[in-house]
Amino acid sequence: MSRPAEEFISRRMASHRPAPLRKYGPWLRGPNIISFAGGLPDPEFFDHRGLREAYDHVLDTDPGRALQYANGEGEPDLREQAARMLTEEGYATEPADLMITTGSQQGISLIGTVLIDPGDVILVESPTYMSAVRAFGLSGATMISVETDLDGIVPDDLQAKINQYQPKLVYLIPTFQNPTGITIPAERRDAIAEVISRNDILLVEDDPYSELRFFGESLPPLASDPRLEGRAILLSTLSKVLAPGVRIGWLRAPAALKPLFVSAKQAADMHTSAIDQMAAAYYADQYMHDQHRLDPVRAAYRERCECMGSWIDKLFPEGTRRTYPDGGMFIWVGLPDGYDTDQLLGPAIESGVTFLPGSSFYADNPVRSNFRLSFCTHGTEKIEEGVKRLAAAIESL
Numbered sequence: 001m002s003r004p005a006e007e008f009i010s011r012r013m014a015s016h017r018p019a020p021l022r023k024y025g026p027w028l029r030g031p032n033i034i035s036f037a038g039g040l041p042d043p044e045f046f047d048h049r050g051l052r053e054a055y056d057h058v059l060d061t062d063p064g065r066a067l068q069y070a071n072g073e074g075e076p077d078l079r080e081q082a083a084r085m086l087t088e089e090g091y092a093t094e095p096a097d098l099m100i101t102t103g104s105q106q107g108i109s110l111i112g113t114v115l116i117d118p119g120d121v122i123l124v125e126s127p128t129y130m131s132a133v134r135a136f137g138l139s140g141a142t143m144i145s146v147e148t149d150l151d152g153i154v155p156d157d158l159q160a161k162i163n164q165y166q167p168k169l170v171y172l173i174p175t176f177q178n179p180t181g182i183t184i185p186a187e188r189r190d191a192i193a194e195v196i197s198r199n200d201i202l203l204v205e206d207d208p209y210s211e212l213r214f215f216g217e218s219l220p221p222l223a224s225d226p227r228l229e230g231r232a233i234l235l236s237t238l239s240k241v242l243a244p245g246v247r248i249g250w251l252r253a254p255a256a257l258k259p260l261f262v263s264a265k266q267a268a269d270m271h272t273s274a275i276d277q278m279a280a281a282y283y284a285d286q287y288m289h290d291q292h293r294l295d296p297v298r299a300a301y302r303e304r305c306e307c308m309g310s311w312i313d314k315l316f317p318e319g320t321r322r323t324y325p326d327g328g329m330f331i332w333v334g335l336p337d338g339y340d341t342d343q344l345l346g347p348a349i350e351s352g353v354t355f356l357p358g359s360s361f362y363a364d365n366p367v368r369s370n371f372r373l374s375f376c377t378h379g380t381e382k383i384e385e386g387v388k389r390l391a392a393a394i395e396s397l
């Protein structure tokens with residue numbers, strides 16, 4: 001019994017990066033900290049009464065089913081609601097196309113299980129969603145960044161990276177991207193779909209934020225482009241439009257792949273909680289037909305985004321750049337060259353504010369002067385105070 005426990009850890013886990021704020025854990029729970037770090041929806045908008053009604057309904061009408069083991073594919077009622085919502089967004093979908101997941105994060109993880117062999121290449125945006133990098137990393141994927149500008153990935157570089165690396169798939173968040181807030185416009189989507197279909201690779205589209213649009217016209221999912229038929233996997237979630245604690249998402253996969261996703265899911269967690277699925281289906285049917293349901297959330301996020309942006313513009317050093325999102329939850333800030341936002345985190349926490357340093361969001365070649373601010377969690381007073389604290393921390397460097 002002399003081997004230390006660490007020696008038993010798998011190679012893939014040993015190369016796993018811990019979440020960037022973990023080492024600051026004890027300091028982050030203080031009542032005076034203003035957090036711009038997590039993409040946490042404002043709990044003020046959680047419809048706990050509607051959800052209580054939904055859970056009561058399910059337990060009153062069908063407790064045997066709600067509390068029993070269920071099938072891995074997901075509750076038919078919920079898949080029907082999800083198919084309706086995707087179809088309304090412009091992506092004609094049948095319940096049979098869908099598998100319910102425990103949040104879209106599980107969908108990402110299962111893509112790693114079903115599609116990725118160690119060493120397979122996944123192309124990603126630069127920067128991209130941190131927890132996708134971490135989940136794909138656990139499947140042994142090599143992630144390569146595609147050049148990304150203010151309209152998303154650059155099609156010519158996508159083609160160049162496909163030629164160079166022969167990737168299996170490209171993972172994109174085309175609408176209100178995490179972490180940048182950028183949306184790929186229609187013309188760029190068209191060019192990207194052309195490159196993907198011409199080269200016969202898979203698209204994984206992760207779409208948690210598109211319902212949170214506060215400027216401009218909605219765009220259908222990139223995955224709905226007819227050229228990508230049979231080559232696209234779409235992930236959606238109720239986390240940002242209902243509540244993340246409910247842990248309900250769905251994955252739309254080509255018919256040839258879906259049974260494998262169901263099988264991998266059953267191996268991971270048997271099925272997503274039946275009672276949560278049934279309550280979500282009831283809630284979606286009762287309340288989510290109303291296109292204006294999210295208007296108060298959209299209005300609040302728009303006000304918060306504009307408030308945060310204007311204080312950044314007033315107080316951050318000359319030469320600072322930032323994004324101007326039309327929706328979602330995040331502003332991406334670029335301090336002038338020479339700043340290292342990993343170094344900024346300690347002084348910021350001491351000043352009572354947190355954010356996520358840019359380095360966490362790159363699959364390769366991190367740009368350290370960038371960072372992500374989430375504008376969704378707090379009202380404008382706290383946003384103003386938090387940006388002031390952050391500006392003071394930047395000045396102290």
Ligand SMILES: Cc1ncc(COP(=O)(O)O)c(C=O)c1O
Binds near residue numbers: 039105106244248
């Ligand atoms: C791009 C993206 N994908 C997936 C997720 C995971 O969401 P969930 O598992 O709560 O559905 C998030 C959460 O922040 C996200 O930003």
